[in-house]
Amino acid sequence: MKQDSTRTTSYTVDCEDYVHVVKFNPFDSGDSCSLIAYGGNNYVVVGTCRFQEEDAEVEGMQYKTLRTFHHGIRVDAIAWSPETRLDAIPPQIRFCTAASDRKLRLFTSDLEDKNEFKTFDGHSDYINDLxxxxxxxxxxxxxxxxxxxxxxxxxxxxxxxxxxxxxxxxxxxxxxxxxxxxxxxxxxxxxxxxxxxxxxxxxxxxxxxxxxxxxxxxxxxxxxxxxxxxxxxxxxxxxxxxxxxxxxxxxxxxxxxxxxxxxxxxxxxx
Missing domain, CATH: 2.130.10.10 (YVTN repeat-like/Quinoprotein amine dehydrogenase)
Structure with missing residues (x-):
């Protein structure tokens, strides 16, 4: 099948770390924006995207970083929790990652003082999905x-x-x-x-x-x-x-x- 080599990106977000995985939140997070997380060699960055197609007041795309989570090792996969809510008081961010050390890491944050993570150990080889x-x-x-x-x-x-x-x-x-x-x-x-x-x-x-x-x-x-x-x-x-x-x-x-x-x-x- 012939590939269309003329297509270019619609929107670009500058990142300080390498990006290995990107995941939009598939659940309703209680806000009109879309939650996005991307993982690199040492960090997971969580942010919001507002698109002109969804908000007429936005020109193109509007991106805002909510928090950068230190990960310490390459991120290979990210999964969002349906418990993530931006309209809660305080808001709750919850996601899990798979890393190159064969472990899962569960992150929970209120985007202020509460920032916790737990490590799940059990797999003996590369984790492909979660x-x-x-x-x-x-x-x-x-x-x-x-x-x-x-x-x-x-x-x-x-x-x-x-x-x-x-x-x-x-x-x-x-x-x-x-x-x-x-x-x-x-x-x-x-x-x-x-x-x-x-x-x-x-x-x-x-x-x-x-x-x-x-x-x-x-x-x-x-x-x-x-x-x-x-x-x-x-x-x-x-x-x-x-x-x-x-x-x-x-x-x-x-x-x-x-x-x-x-x-x-x-x-x-x-």
Missing amino acids: VFAPNEGQEIASVSDDHTCRVWDLEGNEKAHFVLRSPGMSVCWHPEEAFKLMVAEKNGTIRFYDLITQQAILSLECEQTPLMSADWCLKNTLKIGAVAGSDWLIWDITRSSYPQDKRPVHIDRARLFRSDSYYSKATIKN
Whole structure:
């Protein structure tokens, strides 16, 4: 597929550190702005973005840094908690990171005096993805090259442990059913787990590798999307364990797939 080499960035924010990962808050944070976090070699920066498309008084994009959190080691992944609220008194910022030392770090801040973090230790290899439970944010799931998916409470206690057949590349909670977890494995398998019984309940096969990322369709959770190799794939889990649609998306290998209502997107691996 031919790439459009004429596209340029719409907005740019200057950063003092290298940027390894960027994550918008997918939850309602109680303000008209969008919360964003980006992680580098030593820091996580949390800020807000206001876009002209959402606020007519803004020209282009307006960015404001809320706080810089010392991390001390390279940030590889970031997940936002649904408990994050800017309209609370005091406001609450909560997010979790995965780092190159194979540990998770949970940060909680009121953007003033309270700035805490806890370290979760358990994975024995590179952590590829992590996510908060979407309803109350009281649990975090993570997947790793150590062939495990682990579920933690907010104190760092391991609540569930699933052994995978290959590196876990992405993990996401069902948008509506909090007891269902989906894990994409590098070997081309997407597996669904019941967190109550702690058993696998369904699997999908993409028949190509490496499978890098998968996500639920937010408008129809019976549909699953993923990227493997340079293709994106779509499943209807009521019809078959094999994809109903597959198309090339990038010349180079695709890295990330995310669903946004009816619109889906994939990004090239750096």
